[in-house]
Amino acid sequence: MRAVRFHNAKDIRVEEVPAPDSNLAADEVLVRPGACGICGTDLHEYIAGPIVTPETPHVFTGATNPQILGHEFVAVVEAVGSNVSHVKPGDRISAQPLISPRDDYFGRRGQYHLSDKMACVGLSWAWGGMAEQAVLPGYCAQPVPDAVSDDQAAMIEPAAVAMYGVDRGQIGAGSTVLISGAGPIGALTVICARAAGASLIIVSEPNPNRRRIIQQIDPAVIVVDPVAEKAGDVARDLTEDHVGVDVALECVGLEVSLNTCVDAVRRGGKVVQVGLHMKPASIDAMLWALKDISVEATWCYPTYVWPRLAGLIAAGKLPVEKVITGRIDADDVVAKGFEALLDPGGEHLKILVET
Structure with a gap:
C-alpha cells in the first residue's frame, strides 16, 4: 500500500509498504484513512527530526523509524477485533491518536495523556493516517455523527x-x-x-x-x-x-x-x-x-473530549473546517504540503493529505 514515511530530517518519502495483517487482535480496529492533516509536530520532525519519532523501539509500542506519518485524520472502519463493539465495518471515525497504558498511575486515573509511556499514532506507532490502511487500538477509533463532514472529523484532533x-x-x-x-x-x-x-x-x-x-x-x-x-x-x-x-x-x-x-x-x-x-x-x-x-x-488533551467536540461541530458551534486552506494528494506531500507550510510568505494554515 502507499504510505508517507518519515526517515530523517528533510527525508519524507511516499513509499509502497506492506499492508496491515487482517488478523486483528481482539481490541484492534482496521481502518482506511481519508483526509489527514499535517501537524506542527510533523513539521518539526521534517525540519530537525527525529524528535518524537523513535530511533530505537518505543518503550510502550515498540515502533521505530521509518514512521508512517499522520495523527489528525478521519477514516472508515474496515474490520474490528472480537472485543470491539462501539464501531463496526462501514462506520466513520475520527482518530484519537494517543496510545498509553490503561493500568499505570495515570491510566488508572483516566489521565492517559500524562503517561510517560505515551505513544501517538503517526509518530510512535506502527501505523499512521497518511497511508491507505492503518490499525488502531479500539479506544482510538472515535465514531462521529453523520452531521460531521470528513474534513471536520479530521480536524477534531487539533x-x-x-x-x-x-x-x-x-x-x-x-x-x-x-x-x-x-x-x-x-x-x-x-x-x-x-x-x-x-x-x-x-x-x-x-x-x-x-x-x-x-x-x-x-x-x-x-x-x-x-x-x-x-x-x-x-x-x-x-x-x-x-x-x-x-x-x-x-x-x-x-x-x-x-x-x-x-x-x-x-x-x-x-x-x-x-x-x-x-x-x-x-x-x-x-x-x-x-x-x-x-x-x-498544557500537554495534548484529555482523550475523553472527542464526543464533546464532535457534538459541538455537528451543532454548528465549532466551524473547524474554516482553518483548512489546502488539500493535496499524498504524492505531493513534500512540495505542496511540508514546504508550502514552511514558506514564511505562504498562505496556508492547515493542509489535508489524501492517500
Missing part, C-alpha cells in the same frame, strides 16, 4: 489541543481574551474561545496572510501586528478600566509570545501555554508575582 487551552483558561460567557499566534492552533483557539462565549478576542500575529485568514474566520476578532504595536497596549485600550484581558493564550511556543501574554493579561488573570517551547524561555517572575496571575501549561 481542535482538542485548542479546546484544552480554552478549558484551562476557564474562558466563558463574556471573557476577554488575547491569543498570541494565528497558526492552525491559534486559529482553532479563536474558534473554541468564541464557542465558549468570549466577548472580546484579540489576536497578535506578525504574518499578514495569517492576519487576513483569521479575520475571514472570525470578522469580529481584533487583529494586531506585533511589529507595529504592542498587543498589551491594545488589550488595555479595549478593556474596562484598561486592566487587560482576562485570559491570554500563548499559541506560538516562543519566549516573546509568552511575555506578550503576561503583559496583556489583567491582574489576577490567566496565561495558558498552548504552544510547545523548544528551548527555555526567560521570564519576568516579579511581574508574574505583581500581577498575581495563574499560568497554566
Whole structure:
C-alpha cells in the first residue's frame, strides 16, 4: 500500500509498504484513512527530526523509524477485533491518536495523556493516517455523527489541543481574551474561545496572510501586528478600566509570545501555554508575582473530549473546517504540503493529505 514515511530530517518519502495483517487482535480496529492533516509536530520532525519519532523501539509500542506519518485524520472502519463493539465495518471515525497504558498511575486515573509511556499514532506507532490502511487500538477509533463532514472529523484532533487551552483558561460567557499566534492552533483557539462565549478576542500575529485568514474566520476578532504595536497596549485600550484581558493564550511556543501574554493579561488573570517551547524561555517572575496571575501549561488533551467536540461541530458551534486552506494528494506531500507550510510568505494554515 502507499504510505508517507518519515526517515530523517528533510527525508519524507511516499513509499509502497506492506499492508496491515487482517488478523486483528481482539481490541484492534482496521481502518482506511481519508483526509489527514499535517501537524506542527510533523513539521518539526521534517525540519530537525527525529524528535518524537523513535530511533530505537518505543518503550510502550515498540515502533521505530521509518514512521508512517499522520495523527489528525478521519477514516472508515474496515474490520474490528472480537472485543470491539462501539464501531463496526462501514462506520466513520475520527482518530484519537494517543496510545498509553490503561493500568499505570495515570491510566488508572483516566489521565492517559500524562503517561510517560505515551505513544501517538503517526509518530510512535506502527501505523499512521497518511497511508491507505492503518490499525488502531479500539479506544482510538472515535465514531462521529453523520452531521460531521470528513474534513471536520479530521480536524477534531487539533481542535482538542485548542479546546484544552480554552478549558484551562476557564474562558466563558463574556471573557476577554488575547491569543498570541494565528497558526492552525491559534486559529482553532479563536474558534473554541468564541464557542465558549468570549466577548472580546484579540489576536497578535506578525504574518499578514495569517492576519487576513483569521479575520475571514472570525470578522469580529481584533487583529494586531506585533511589529507595529504592542498587543498589551491594545488589550488595555479595549478593556474596562484598561486592566487587560482576562485570559491570554500563548499559541506560538516562543519566549516573546509568552511575555506578550503576561503583559496583556489583567491582574489576577490567566496565561495558558498552548504552544510547545523548544528551548527555555526567560521570564519576568516579579511581574508574574505583581500581577498575581495563574499560568497554566498544557500537554495534548484529555482523550475523553472527542464526543464533546464532535457534538459541538455537528451543532454548528465549532466551524473547524474554516482553518483548512489546502488539500493535496499524498504524492505531493513534500512540495505542496511540508514546504508550502514552511514558506514564511505562504498562505496556508492547515493542509489535508489524501492517500
